[in-house]
Amino acid sequence: MRSAAAWTAGALLAVVSVVVGCRALDVDGPTPVPQLLAFLPWLLLPAGLALLPAAFARRPVLLVWAPAVLAVTGWFVRPYGPEPGPPRGPVVARLDVLTANVEFGRATPDLIATVRRERPDLVFVQECDRGCSASLASGVPRRDYPYRRIVEGDLAAGSAILSVYPLSGTAGIPGTLAMPGAETPLGGRTVRLQLAHPLPPVPGRLGAWRAGLDRVRAWASGSRGTPAILAGDFNAGQDHAAFRRVLDAGGLHDSARLGGAFRTPSWPAAAPRPLGTQIDHVLVSDDFGVRGARFLDLRGTDHRALLVALDLHKGGP
Numbered sequence: 388m389r390s391a392a393a394w395t396a397g398a399l400l401a402v403v404s405v406v407v408g409c410r411a412l413d414v415d416g417p418t419p420v421p422q423l424l425a426f427l428p429w430l431l432l433p434a435g436l437a438l439l440p441a442a443f444a445r446r447p448v449l450l451v452w453a454p455a456v457l458a459v460t461g462w463f464v465r466p467y468g469p470e471p472g473p474p475r476g477p478v479v480a481r482l483d484v485l486t487a488n489v490e491f492g493r494a495t496p497d498l499i500a501t502v503r504r505e506r507p508d509l510v511f512v513q514e515c516d517r518g519c520s521a522s523l524a525s526g527v528p529r530r531d532y533p534y535r536r537i538v539e540g541d542l543a544a545g546s547a548i549l550s551v552y553p554l555s556g557t558a559g560i561p562g563t564l565a566m567p568g569a570e571t572p573l574g575g576r577t578v579r580l581q582l583a584h585p586l587p588p589v590p591g592r593l594g595a596w597r598a599g600l601d602r603v604r605a606w607a608s609g610s611r612g613t614p615a616i617l618a619g620d621f622n623a624g625q626d627h628a629a630f631r632r633v634l635d636a637g638g639l640h641d642s643a644r645l646g647g648a649f650r651t652p653s654w655p656a657a658a659p660r661p662l663g664t665q666i667d668h669v670l671v672s673d674d675f676g677v678r679g680a681r682f683l684d685l686r687g688t689d690h691r692a693l694l695v696a697l698d699l700h701k702g703g704p
Contacts, residue, residue, distance in 0.1 A: 388443075389443065389444045389445065390444075392440035392441075392443040392444040393440070393441075393444035393446050393449060395437075395440040396437045396439075396440040396441040396444060396446075396449050396453060397449065399433045399434070399436060399437040399440075400434070400437045400441075400449070400452050400453060400456050402433065403430045403433055403434045403437075403456050403460060404452075404456055405420065406420055406423045406424060406427065406430060407427070407430065407456065407459050407460050407463065409424065410424060410427065410463050410626055410628075411459065411463070413628045413631070414628055415588075415593075415597070415627055415628050415629055417593070418588075418590040418591075418593060419590070421588040421593060421596070421627060422588060422590075424626045424627055425588075425623075425624060425626065425627070425664040425666065426664050427460070427463060427464065427626040428464045428650065429662075430460050431457065431460050431461060431464070434453070434456050434457040434460050435457055437449075437453045437456070437457075438453045438454065438457065441453040463626065464650075466625070466644050466649055467625040467631055467634070468631075468634065468635075471640050471645070471673055472673070473676070474673060474674055474675060474676050474698070474700035474702075475700060475701070475702050476700045476701030476702050477700065477701050478676070478698045478699065478700055478701075479573075479574030479575055479576065479699055479700065479701045480573045480574030480698075480699040481678075481696070481697070481698055481699075482507075482508040482509065482573070482696075482697050482699065483505065483506070483507040483508050483509075483694060483695070483696050483697070484507060484508065484509045484510075484511070484616060484618060484642075484669050484694070484695050484697060485501070485502065485505065485507035485509070485510045485511070485692060485693070485694045486510075486511040486512075486513075486618040486619055486620075486667060486668075486669055486692065486693050487501070487510075487511070487512055487513070487667075487685060487688070487690070487692035487693075488512075488513040488514050488584075488619075488620040488667065488688060488689075488690035488692075489512060489513070489514055489515060489519055489685070489687070489688050490514050490543075490687065490688035490689055490690065491514055491516055491542045491543060492514065492515060492516035492517075492518045492519030492522075492545075493687035493688060494685040494686060494687035494688035495515070495518070495519040495522045495523070495526075495687075496522070496526075496686075496687070497685040497686045497687060497688075498512065498685055498692070499522065499523070499526040499527060501683060501685065501692065502527060502532075502549075503527075505683075505694055506531075507694060508550065508551045508552065509548070509549070509550050509551075509552075509580065509616070509618075510532070510547075510548065510549040510550075511546075511547075511548055511582045511618040511619050512546060512547040512548075512549070513543075513546055513564070513582065513584045513619050513620045514542070514543040514545070514546075514564075514584075514620075514688075515537070515540075515545040515546055515547045516540065516541055516542055516543075516544075516545050517539050517540070517541065517545065519545065519547075520537055520539050520545060520547065523535075523537070523547060523549070527549065531551070532549040532550060532551060533551070534549075534550040534551070534552060534553055534554040534571075535547065535548065535549050535550070535554070536548040536550075536554055536556060536567045536568075536569050537567075538559075538565035538567050540564075540565055543564055543584075544563070544564055544565055545565055546564070546565040546566060546567055546582050546584060546619075547567075548567055548569055548580060548582055550569070550571060550580075552571040552572070552573055553571060553572060554569040554570070554571055554580070555569060555570045555571070556568075556569055557569055557570060557579070557581075559581070559582075560581065560583070560602050560603060560606050561602065562584070562585060562586070562599050562602060563586055563595070563599075564584040564585070564586065564599075565582075565584070566581070566582050566583060566584055566585075566603075566619070567582055568580060568581040568582065568606070573614075573699055574699050574701070575701070576614050576674070576699065576701075576702070577613070577614070578613075578614040578615065578616060578699065579610050579613055579614065579615040579616070580615075580616050580618075581603075581606055581610075581615070581616070581617045581618075582618060582619045583603050583617055583618065583619035583620070583621050583668075584619045584620050584621075584622075585599025585600050585602070585603060585621065585622055585623075586599050586622065587622040588622060588623070596622065596623075596629075597629055599622075600621070600623060600627075600629040600630065600632075600633060601629070601632075603617070603621070603633050604629070604632050604633045604636045604637075605636075606637075607633050607634075607636045607637025607639055607670075608636040608637060610637055610672070611636065611637050611638050611672075612638075613672065613674075614672055614674040614675070614699060614702075615637065615639070615671070615672040615674075616669065616670070616671055616672075616675075616697075617633075617637070617639060617668075617669075617670040617671075618668065618669040618670070618693075619667070619668070620666060620667050620690060621633075621666055621667070621668055622666055623666060624664055624665050624666050624668075625641070625665075633670070634670065637670070637672065638672060638673060639670040639671060639672060640670065640671055640672075640673065640675075640677075641668055641669075641670055642668070642669040642670065642671050642675075642677045642680050642693075642695040642697065643665065643668065643669070643680045643682075643693065643695070645676075645677035645680070646677040646678070646679045646680025646681075646695055646696070647679065647680060648680040648681065648682060648693075650665060651665060651682050652664055652665055652682075652691070653665050653666055653667040653682055653690055653691045653693060654666050654667065654689060654690050654691070655689045655690075656684060656685075656688060656689050656690055656691050657689065666690075667682075667690055667691065667692070667693050668693070669693055669695045671697060674699060674700055674702055675697045675698060675699055675700070676697065676698040676700065677695060677696070677697060677698075678696040678697065678698060679695065679696045680693065680694070680695045680696075681693070681694050681695075682694075
């Protein structure tokens with residue numbers, strides 16, 4: 388019995404140790420590590436369960452290993468990075484930002500209803516197929532959102548940015564899935580806007596996932612020091628090294644964390660709460676304060692939408 392308990396504890400701890408070890412070493416590792424990293428807080432369950440057979444087995448190595456793995460896992464569940472200081476200068480503009488992955492356009496009707504109800508100032512839409520583009524054109528009046536950056540595509544390839552503020556086009560970020568960008572004058576400042584939608588970390592295509600996030604990181608790095616909003620389905624979260632590099636490169640902050648929705652899952656939407664992981668984000672530069680963040684359910688998609696309330700500050704010394 389004690390031998391079986393030791394093997395059980397060892398197996399549970401080995402799996403958790405590999406994943407948490409990659410987190411500690413700041414690498415994403417090979418499949419299945421990136422996929423498991425997305426659900427890192429849930430590794431507290433097998434780590435905690437391992438304590439029981441470890442105690443029953445009475446093996447000294449297990450009695451040290453089990454609590455150590457549990458403690459390290461719990462350490463990394465905390466928010467990444469220090470708490471940002473308050474933005475500098477007075478508030479010069481207030482805005483609401485919505486990001487939504489509509490899954491091949493299927494959730495477009497619910498997205499349109501949400502936009503009409505919530506009236507966000509900026510809307511970032513991923514997986515907006517050609518039908519979605521047409522529905523946005525007909526279902527969202529131009530008088531409400533006169534400025535748009537839409538890249539049409541089939542299935543998941545299309546994306547859109549809708550705005551109540553004037554948009555000037557930028558090159559965006561190249562990728563298999565469209566990632567348009569823009570700039571907008573707001574409160575006497577120029578704000579850089581960028582939609583993010585790198586490929587997901589599916590087995591056999593981790594290189595494409597990393598390359599996509601690296602291009603997002605390059606954009607963030609180039610925007611450092613200017614007001615910036617980077618929003619979309621990142622297919623990654625704070626437990627992925629590639630995502631943390633985006634935050635660090637741009638000096639960006641996760642608005643869900645600052646708005647009281649840290650670790651609130653956005654995918655898969657069908658999973659009962661609190662199961663799931665947060666891979667949909669609105670990242671902002673330190674020119675912004677966050678007044679609140681809410682995840683919204685949309686019918687027809689496997690993602691939850693994210694609505695954040697932001698204050699843009701004047702900046703200065």
